[in-house]
Amino acid sequence: MKHFPVGHPDVKFGRIGVVLVNLGTPDDLSPKSVRRYLKEFLSDSRVVEIPKLLWWPLLNGIILNTRPKKSAQAYRKIWLHDINESPLRHYTQQQAEKLAHQMPEVDVVWAMRYGQPSISTALTQLQAKGCDRIVVFPMYPQYSATTNATVSDAVFDHLKTLRWQPTVRIAHPWYRQEAYINAIAALLKARLNERESAPEKIIMSFHGLPERFINQGDPYQCHCFVTRRLIAEAIGWSLDDVLVTFQSRFGKAKWIEPYTNATLTSLAEEGVKDILVLTPGFVVDCLETLEEIAMEGKEVFEEAGGTHYDVLPCLNDSGEAMDMIEQLVKAELSGWEL
Numbered sequence: 001m002k003h004f005p006v007g008h009p010d011v012k013f014g015r016i017g018v019v020l021v022n023l024g025t026p027d028d029l030s031p032k033s034v035r036r037y038l039k040e041f042l043s044d045s046r047v048v049e050i051p052k053l054l055w056w057p058l059l060n061g062i063i064l065n066t067r068p069k070k071s072a073q074a075y076r077k078i079w080l081h082d083i084n085e086s087p088l089r090h091y092t093q094q095q096a097e098k099l100a101h102q103m104p105e106v107d108v109v110w111a112m113r114y115g116q117p118s119i120s121t122a123l124t125q126l127q128a129k130g131c132d133r134i135v136v137f138p139m140y141p142q143y144s145a146t147t148n149a150t151v152s153d154a155v156f157d158h159l160k161t162l163r164w165q166p167t168v169r170i171a172h173p174w175y176r177q178e179a180y181i182n183a184i185a186a187l188l189k190a191r192l193n194e195r196e197s198a199p200e201k202i203i204m205s206f207h208g209l210p211e212r213f214i215n216q217g218d219p220y221q222c223h224c225f226v227t228r229r230l231i232a233e234a235i236g237w238s239l240d241d242v243l244v245t246f247q248s249r250f251g252k253a254k255w256i257e258p259y260t261n262a263t264l265t266s267l268a269e270e271g272v273k274d275i276l277v278l279t280p281g282f283v284v285d286c287l288e289t290l291e292e293i294a295m296e297g298k299e300v301f302e303e304a305g306g307t308h309y310d311v312l313p314c315l316n317d318s319g320e321a322m323d324m325i326e327q328l329v330k331a332e333l334s335g336w337e338l
Contacts, residue, residue, distance in 0.1 A: 012130030024114030091284035142223035185234035208246035268304035
């Protein structure tokens with residue numbers, strides 16, 4: 001029973017909320033929608049660390065007038081046309097809805113760092129339900145300032161506007177957590193068992209970063225290699241046959257190596273015919289996994305002489321994914337009475 005002083009406004013409190021946060025996506029396939037998404041994404045100073053005096057004329061004068069149309073064409077290849085949504089939006093929403101079913105004792109919502117629903121909208125929604133303790137769960141296993149830190153920025157920018165702030169936890173990176181490694185390993189083992197013969201090499205392709213970000217202290221590259229080692233151990237493969245590569249370069253700066261496309265080409269030219277590619281840094285399939293890796297990567301490998309290019313889907317909303325997310329979220333809720 002609530003015991004408020006006479007005349008006190010009615011307020012809701014005492015519940016726990018969880019926000020699953022992914023990167024973002026255009027709302028539809030129109031160049032206008034893609035442009036709006038790209039502008040928000042590429043305007044983030046953690047994503048593009050170029051002085052605005054130099055970057056903004058390039059972004060607004062050239063990039064946002066040329067790239068949206070090209071990006072819209074790429075999105076069209078992987079779009080879920082029957083529901084008119086991107087895979088990233090669809091699977092993130094599915095994950096939130098399934099987690100809410102698995103954990104009815106908490107309120108679960110989802111958000112996009114760039115685009116809708118925004119982090120601010122998600123936090124407002126949870127507070128309206130009476131959540132005064134909230135776990136924000138970035139869907140990025142490996143930490144980077146370009147991903148996890150931008151989520152924190154958006155969360156605390158919202159909190160600065162509030163009179164009554166909820167207690168907020170930002171989930172710790174989970175690149176080496178057993179629940180995550182086991183989930184990836186389970187899907188990988190299942191795929192290997194389905195095949196008539198084992199691939200010659202397994203490629204783990206992660207999103208790239210400019211090399212100077214790593215030199216300035218970003219732990220992302222190290223986290224990726226730890227993930228690779230643990231997954232290789234879980235499936236019983238030698239590190240010599242499980243390679244790490246980095247994709248999605250942008251601009252002229254040097255990015256961390258080895259590059260995915262260059263590795264696909266060199267392997268094929270060296271006589272490797274059969275490979276299996278997975279993208280452990282992405283929890284759900286998106287443009288980078290479905291168009292860049294599954295389509296473009298296949299073309300690159302086969303043009304260089306490869307013959308069997310196998311791609312493992314992301315965790316998406318599989319049973320393995322949902323068990324993993326539930327375990328990780330419950331660990332973050334430790335100490336809070338449910």
